Amino acid sequence: MKLCCIGSRGHWGYVFESLREVPCVELAGISSGCEDPIDKMRRRCADAGFTPREFNDWRNMLDELRPDMVCIDGPFEKHAEMCIEAFRRNIHIFCEKPIALTLSDLERLEQAAASSKSRIVSMVGLRYDPAFYTARKRVRKGAVGKIKLIQCQKSYKLGKRPAFFHARATYGGTLPWVGSHAIDWILFFYGDADFHSVFGAQSREDNFGNGDMEITAQCLFRMKSGVIASVSTDYLRPAAAPTHGDDRIRIAGTGGVLEVSGGKITLIDANGTSEIVPEMPDRKLFSDFVLDIEGVRPGLVDNAATFALTRACLLAQESADTGKVVFF
């Protein structure tokens, strides 16, 4: 399976995390996809034992090398365009999330997917985190009974953000960028994308000189089933905090309450409180996608979840932008 990589702005590192587990993959070509220098990408490939061809023009790379799969992690605002070009060439797509920064781009993407043979997943790596992976398994097995309420939290250290984070046009916004993980947990734990409506709120003030970037955002989803799901995101985690992110989920159901926080899983049910030891998942994001395509086993993410997640992020943002409830 021939792989090309475009860009390294986000989490293309996922490729290398499990590249050795899928020796069928040959890293054949790289392009930064923009004016970003390519030397870091080159070094990372060399460290993994590959000497891919280098291209200034990512389209030329796709046309010349005709890869089976492309990792897309160029400028955020070009995700959609790059994905569409890959769909047109029937190249499978491993793309940084969100795969589109606007709803119109998302629609163009979905149209391109409909007439393509290729698959797409975005980099929702937290599905593969031991605590979230294990917790979800337990919830799907009925640990909390029927799910009624979900609360998700993503809190990040701000740190020093590259300049492209400072403008909506190149960053995309905090609900799609940070919130996507939390919104993906809703899909992952709940197992269905039956969103009914969403209300969002966000704030750009007090963002420590980061231009347009929203320093905080929250949103509240009503699901058609009556499940209520909230998401809170912020960049306010102090630099002195012990970890970069403070990722949490709390799921309350008719039979119990399960939480993930600080990498720990706590369940309260009819038997009282217990801690569930996170197990190491038997899969990783990139290799899971490869093995799915190879027909070895179904992966944790599919096209439908990828599109549903992106739509949910963008509608939450539309609500936050307009102050109105947005219906799915």
Added chain:
Amino acid sequence: MKLCCIGSRGHWGYVFESLREVPCVELAGISSGCEDPIDKMRRRCADAGFTPREFNDWRNMLDELRPDMVCIDGPFEKHAEMCIEAFRRNIHIFCEKPIALTLSDLERLEQAAASSKSRIVSMVGLRYDPAFYTARKRVRKGAVGKIKLIQCQKSYKLGKRPAFFHARATYGGTLPWVGSHAIDWILFFYGDADFHSVFGAQSREDNFGNGDMEITAQCLFRMKSGVIASVSTDYLRPAAAPTHGDDRIRIAGTGGVLEVSGGKITLIDANGTSEIVPEMPDRKLFSDFVLDIEGVRPGLVDNAATFALTRACLLAQESADTGKVVFF
């Protein structure tokens, strides 16, 4: 100061919690305010050393005894009417929350207050909880810098609820009943009632045979300042959980993040993570109100906060009922 008590459906126990601290108060009369038997009220008064007169008709009690203050804890749906009658007689009011179950009742109440000499506070006892009291003090002193984001949680054990909980008309709804505490924390910690808009969601399904009662509800407030505040409430805490309630707040600001959970206070700021030991407040809900009225010192709650809280609860519920954003 002559005190009468009407009803014991909710938290009138707050009176006895600090009655000894204000020996100026004489408990002169009691009425159940409805068909509820009065014997439990009588016993509780006797335990506290009082033998109040008993009245079938609470209006007669107010007219005959002309108390300085009345504790109102009769049927929820009569809170507003009872408060209005007290306002008309210039009797100070210590009322179970919410003081009104509908917006029209709240407006009538506010009109009655405007032409009365008396004060009102509702039973927002969690302001006086050691952890929340101490945490708020630290936040008001700048522990998290400028507040940007608030998340509140109230999770209760369902237990066996009296029949009046089963109908909206007599219960009022979960956002006003359970949510009021959490919404009050927003007012308490944030210090201002500059609500801009709210979106709410609630679910009556899977409520274990409790009629109309919402088993879950969440809401999201936008404040005019850009602060975003969410509230999650549920009755899904398992019976085997170690405590009745799971009360939490998380406040993220420009200088740190403070949380109250499980009675503990955790602060992360520029110095890293620290635990703040909750101090015993120098006041309790009922005596604080009495001492405020006596001119000894200002209490933690005032008329404005009481009305603002009730309005916020009812507008959150209106949003959940209609599925629309409601503006303040």
